[in-house]
Amino acid sequence: MEELNKHVNTVNHLLARYGVRFGIYKNNTFKEQLFPFDTIPRIIPKAEFDYLDKGLAQRVTALNLFLADIYNEKKILKDKIIPEDFVYSSSGYLPECEGIMPPKGVFSHISGIDLVQGDDEKWYVLEDNLRVPSGASYPLIARDLCRKASPNTFSHNHIEDNRNYAELLKKTMDYVNTGGINVILTPGRYNAAFFEHSYLAEKTGSILATGNDLVVEGDRLYYQEYDGEKMQVGAVYRRISDDYLDPMTFVPESVIGIPHIFDVYKKGNVALLNAPGNGIADDKGIYYFVPKIIKYYLNEEPILNNAPTYLPFYEEDRKYVLENFEKLVIKDVAEAGGYGVVFGKDLSKEEVADFKNKIISEPRRFIAQEVINFLDLDVLDGDKIVKRKADLRAFVLTSDKAEVWKSGLTRFSRNPDSAIVNSSQGGGFKDTWVLSQ
Amino acid sequence: MGIISIEKANNLMWLGRYSERVFTTLKRYENSFDMMLDMKPDFYIEYCERLNIPNVYTSADDFIRKYAYDTDNEDSIFSNLYRAYDNALVMRDFISSDSLAYIEMAVFEMKKARVSDSPLIELQIVRDNILAFWGCIDDCVDDIIIRNLIKVGRRIERLDLCLRHGDEKQELKRHFEQIQLYGTRARVQFDKLNYYKLAYELEKPDTDYKVAIEAVENLIKM
Incomplete structure (x- = not known):
């Protein structure tokens, strides 16, 4: 490991050479930033990963069943496992998706599940990302460069090779492909994750397309070639949000979507990965119900733990949240990317009072969680090794079954006083090694 | 054959054009730099006229810095390198x-050269990276259309620049022949009127360079 750490600057230089960066908008200006890489990996022993593997596959399988049910039979609502209003008032629920069953019944093809390990070494799921989760490309390319920088590190340790991600992704796309080419749909180069879109297109042999390249004709989706030919598209791994996917169905002002693509999808003539409407299952409020969802659909006990969560929507929970505000972390269900997260202990008396009023007036908008003391990870800081907060985004790809990628994106906070690990807020990343024995 | 949309074909051709513009301009810039040291200090004025770019420079020194590195100047070499980067x-x-x-590295080296004490020497590495980029395209890209779309873009740009600098007829004809070769391989549609106009201008003894430049600029319609 020390040998690899000696090359941290070289590996970061190579990551820059390959354009590994992400974009952010600050003060209405687009800026590209490098994503700092730390060579000290997160190491997950085999037995521990076997446990995570089972738990993650179970969770994603159940969430896929939940999505199929919510947009079709709604048994879980009829059986009053989840309050009906709770689903229908969610911004992630799309009435346009009612009655649609996507190709092969898969809704969440690529799921990014955010976990943290507490200082008691227990793993907790913090968030399910079932819409457009990003991040797999970073450990994928970093591994490739680390193997070059320090071959001995990899020949002397038993580490699962993570470079099969593109293969898994291609398999996932092929499984639901309705006939035609695979396309990765990007909003364009000024998207925060454009590096990932283009890199995954290269690695999976898919075509990277923008909305301008695709056209709907006669209930089919086509990629328009420069010589006038049209190629049918069977699967679209879309990296744009539901709102902007089809201006005829969703936001009419969208200039990055494809008019009528949703109609083609509804008729089963193209697969959209992930399916529109998935936002209902990764709503921070629905997260509270995931253990119940697992029990309901699979008749199994959940393997992975949720962080202890309270829904101010319920009177009893609201009372607890208001009484224990200072020791909780409050999350706005409509926000993402580390935004809308407030630690009660960090607020002034006036701010606490204001926030409590917000919770009382808009209880559906927030969830509250017990603060988990993360198990800090070692991070290189110049010549020193320091401890920093980190999370893990695990990727689960669903084709005929849910498969967990034997790696993941470990993000860490570079600020010693912060638990916010998001790249948009200055965080760095690590590779995640899963030991094979 | 790969699957290429109109937008991507355009990107490939402009990638060829801008990478060529940076490469050839760097060579010309180095020669101009050398000339302005002790032979023709005001040569930059003529240089701007040839290329039909606004002379926004106050002196040879000002030209040497701003024409190479000023990214607020849309005619600068660095601005053109960023356009190559955007298309790549x-x-x-x-x-x-x-x-x-290699394009990423060319940008990186350009940034380094901008703050260097010896910018001219450092720019050699930018040129090396562009050459390596073209070599890598030939080595890594199997698709004949993709390779030739970049090449036809390069040759159009080269001919355009050579015309503007009033180069020898022999040189101009050589680039035109390559445009025809790579254009055919890339299956691009030449604009017939401009194609024949350019061929005619390059053949006749008193070539009208302005007409030829206009024809080469409109040679391909996508």
Whole structure:
């Protein structure tokens, strides 16, 4: 490991050479930033990963069943496992998706599940990302460069090779492909994750397309070639949000979507990965119900733990949240990317009072969680090794079954006083090694 | 044959044009730099006239810095390198990460040269990276259309620049022949009127350079 750490600057230089960066908008200006890489990996022993593997596959399988049910039979609502209003008032629920069953019944093809390990070494799921989760490309390319920088590190340790991600992704796309080419749909180069879109297109042999390249004709989706030919598209791994996917169905002002693509999808003539409407299952409020969802659909006990969560929507929970505000972390269900997260202990008396009023007036908008003391990870800081907060985004790809990628994106906070690990807020990343024995 | 949309074909051709513009301009810039040291200090005025770019420079020194590095100046070499970069970045899936990396490195080296005490020497590395980029395209990209779209873009730009600098007829004809070769391989549609106009101008003894430049600028319609 020390040998690899000696090359941290070289590996970061190579990551820059390959354009590994992400974009952010600050003060209405687009800026590209490098994503700092730390060579000290997160190491997950085999037995521990076997446990995570089972738990993650179970969770994603159940969430896929939940999505199929919510947009079709709604048994879980009829059986009053989840309050009906709770689903229908969610911004992630799309009435346009009612009655649609996507190709092969898969809704969440690529799921990014955010976990943290507490200082008691227990793993907790913090968030399910079932819409457009990003991040797999970073450990994928970093591994490739680390193997070059320090071959001995990899020949002397038993580490699962993570470079099969593109293969898994291609398999996932092929499984639901309705006939035609695979396309990765990007909003364009000024998207925060454009590096990932283009890199995954290269690695999976898919075509990277923008909305301008695709056209709907006669209930089919086509990629328009420069010589006038049209190629049918069977699967679209879309990296744009539901709102902007089809201006005829969703936001009419969208200039990055494809008019009528949703109609083609509804008729089963193209697969959209992930399916529109998935936002209902990764709503921070629905997260509270995931253990119940697992029990309901699979008749199994959940393997992975949720962080202890309270829904101010319920009177009893609201009372607890208001009484224990200072020791909780409050999350706005409509926000993402580390935004809308407030630690009660960090607020002034006036701010606490204001926030409590917000919770009382808009209880559906927030969830509250017990603060988990993360198990800090070692991070290189110049010549020193320091401890920093980190999370893990695990990727689960669903084709005929849910498969967990034997790696993941470990993000860490570079600020010693912060638990916010998001790249948009200055965080760095690590590779995640899963030991094979 | 790969699957290429109109937008991507355009990106590939402009990638060829801008990378060529940076490469050839760097060579010309180095010669001009040398000339302005002790032979023709005001040569930059003529240089701007030839290229039909606004002379926004106050002196040879000002030209040497701003024409190379000022990214607020849309005619600068660096601005053109960024345009090459913009077109390359969206083509990773076609040209490969390995090829794209050379454009990334050219940008990186340009930034280094900008703050260097000896910018001219450092610019050699920018040129090396562009050459390596073209070499990598030939080595890594199997698709004949992709390779030739870049090449036809390069040759159009080269001919355009050579016309503006009033180069020898023999040189101009050589680039035109290559445009025809690569254009055919890339299956591009030449604009017939401009194609024949250009061929005619390059053949006749008293070539009208302005007409030829206009024809080469409108040679391909996408």
